[in-house]
Amino acid sequence: MSKAQQGWLFGAVVLVALTGCGGPELDGPFDAEDDQLSGYTSRAPVSAMASTSDANLARNVHDFDYSTRWSGQGAGATLTGDLGEVFKVGGVRIAWYQGNLRVAHFAVALSVDGSTWSTVYTGDSSGTSSALRTTTFTARRARFVKIVGYGNSANDWNSITELRAWVAPAPAAADAGPAVDAGTTVDAGAAADAGATADAGATADAGTPNPSGGCAAWPAFPDANCTGYRHTGVTLKRVPQDLTSGPGWVWRTIGGEGVLDITSAGATLDGLDIQGPVYNNGGTDARTALKVTITRSLIRCIGENNFCLTLGPGSVATDVEVGGGADGKTFIGTLGVLTGNWSKAQALSTITRMNLHHVVQGFRQDGDTLIQDSFVHDMTMGDQPAPDGHSECVFVSAGANNSLIHNTMSHGNSAVIFVQYGGSPNPLISGLTISQNRLIAVIHNNQNSSWGVSVENKGIGGNIKVTDNVFDKTGWGAGPGQAPPGSTTTGNKYTDGTTASIGQS
Numbered sequence: 001m002s003k004a005q006q007g008w009l010f011g012a013v014v015l016v017a018l019t020g021c022g023g024p025e026l027d028g029p030f031d032a033e034d035d036q037l038s039g040y041t042s043r044a045p046v047s048a049m050a051s052t053s054d055a056n057l058a059r060n061v062h063d064f065d066y067s068t069r070w071s072g073q074g075a076g077a078t079l080t081g082d083l084g085e086v087f088k089v090g091g092v093r094i095a096w097y098q099g100n101l102r103v104a105h106f107a108v109a110l111s112v113d114g115s116t117w118s119t120v121y122t123g124d125s126s127g128t129s130s131a132l133r134t135t136t137f138t139a140r141r142a143r144f145v146k147i148v149g150y151g152n153s154a155n156d157w158n159s160i161t162e163l164r165a166w167v168a169p170a171p172a173a174a175d176a177g178p179a180v181d182a183g184t185t186v187d188a189g190a191a192a193d194a195g196a197t198a199d200a201g202a203t204a205d206a207g208t209p210n211p212s213g214g215c216a217a218w219p220a221f222p223d224a225n226c227t228g229y230r231h232t233g234v235t236l237k238r239v240p241q242d243l244t245s246g247p248g249w250v251w252r253t254i255g256g257e258g259v260l261d262i263t264s265a266g267a268t269l270d271g272l273d274i275q276g277p278v279y280n281n282g283g284t285d286a287r288t289a290l291k292v293t294i295t296r297s298l299i300r301c302i303g304e305n306n307f308c309l310t311l312g313p314g315s316v317a318t319d320v321e322v323g324g325g326a327d328g329k330t331f332i333g334t335l336g337v338l339t340g341n342w343s344k345a346q347a348l349s350t351i352t353r354m355n356l357h358h359v360v361q362g363f364r365q366d367g368d369t370l371i372q373d374s375f376v377h378d379m380t381m382g383d384q385p386a387p388d389g390h391s392e393c394v395f396v397s398a399g400a401n402n403s404l405i406h407n408t409m410s411h412g413n414s415a416v417i418f419v420q421y422g423g424s425p426n427p428l429i430s431g432l433t434i435s436q437n438r439l440i441a442v443i444h445n446n447q448n449s450s451w452g453v454s455v456e457n458k459g460i461g462g463n464i465k466v467t468d469n470v471f472d473k474t475g476w477g478a479g480p481g482q483a484p485p486g487s488t489t490t491g492n493k494y495t496d497g498t499t500a501s502i503g504q505s
């Protein structure tokens with residue numbers, strides 16, 4: 001680890017201390033201001049854009065501040081919020097500027113991909129409140145929410161101070177496609193919407209949440225419905241409140257911090273809600289870590305500032321959720337999963353159906369590790385006061401035989417998947433396969449990912465494959481991907497089915 005990284009990790013300790021009590025809410029004081037939509041959560045856009053603005057810009061609608069707003073003049077002016085991933089959207093909450101004095105005329109349209117839209121509501125605001133007020137409609141899958149303004153009872157301006165969406169986990173397309181839409185307005189795009197190739201669960205056979213089995217196969221993609229512990233139906237036992245030891249592990253204090261520590265090779269963890277991180281053999285050093293099998297568990301990682309989970313050679317993690325702290329949505333100033341014994345390149349670990357989120361860096365994958373059918377999302381992008389200038393879903397710095405197969409990954413301000421050799425004496429990067437992944441571009445806090453996949457041309461030992469991945473078409477700082485000369489880069493596409501070219505690094 002570089003000195004620079006050690007520096008910002010130290011900074012993150014302070015952050016965790018500050019946010020450890022409750023953590024930031026998605027909506028904070030805005031949570032209970034209007035009618036709750038039962039079964040849904042209020043979510044702010046991660047970014048917003050407008051067709052037109054005066055000095056009041058689109059980003060002001062998700063700053064949790066009623067004193068700032070977006071304003072666009074004229075009938076048909078649009079404000080579009082990006083929720084960051086596909087949800088089942090059952091309503092919107094709009095706070096209109098001077099909403100207690102005038103009635104706004106508007107429509108709401110939804111989209112999975114940002115290009116095909118379905119209008120779900122046309123009508124007026126209450127005219128009685130300037131706070132967030134709910135508008136409901138027939139729920140459907142969407143990542144993008146567009147408000148189309150048609151002026152108000154006083155003039156032709158459209159001004160919104162805050163925007164939210166009521167969201168629930170996205171069902172498969174079969175549950176929320178055209179059939180659900182019957183009867184909503186102006187829905188010419190419904191069929192095309194549900195059939196878009198790239199979204200998690202978009203195809204007809206994507207399946208419903210699966211209590212025991214795997215994620216639907218390509219060309220569907222993993223999401224929250226088939227990853228982590230939740231879809232298994234397990235009831236978790238809290239560590240340390242309900243349980244303080246088990247086969248090959250014990251809860252104890254290391255360096256003043258409560259951790260679950262792996263104490264013998266072959267340890268098994270199943271059905272656990274772990275309040276802290278998982279250390280291995282007394283620390284977070286992959287070179288001395290032991291084999292562990294973790295299934296159907298949640299690692300909250302509260303209080304950690306290094307790695308949430310350290311895996312030794314031969315480890316297996318299946319149906320595990322990592323990150324999010326006490327409330328599941330607090331950013332942890334740390335790295336998610338350390339896998340790959342870079343000094344020996346003999347890790348041989350397998351990670352399947354992991355839901356990994358709200359950390360600085362998702363996986364540190366440094367040799368002989370397969371990561372498959374997993375959902376990695378909500379890496380920090382300026383969400384923390386501590387420096388987080390190097391954030392990605394996966395970072396590979398060394399090692400042979402790493403595979404990333406059929407995962408959904410979004411967020412990160414360097415690349416979503418970032419491969420950069422760490423230098424001698426680390427083993428060269430070879431036998432790296434990045435295939436059938438869904439790479440989502442998120443623009444957040446004026447940051448974005450330069451690349452979906454970036455394999456730098458240094459420390460490369462050969463046999464690099466970047467194939468059959470599906471990329472968002474827009475939103476990248478540089479492009480969908482780059483790889484060294486000699487790499488195999490066939491079959492990569494954008495969400496609209498057109499070819500995504502991987503450039504040469």
Ligand SMILES: [Ca+2]
Pocket residue numbers: 060061062063064065066067068069161162
């Ligand atoms: Ca605002």
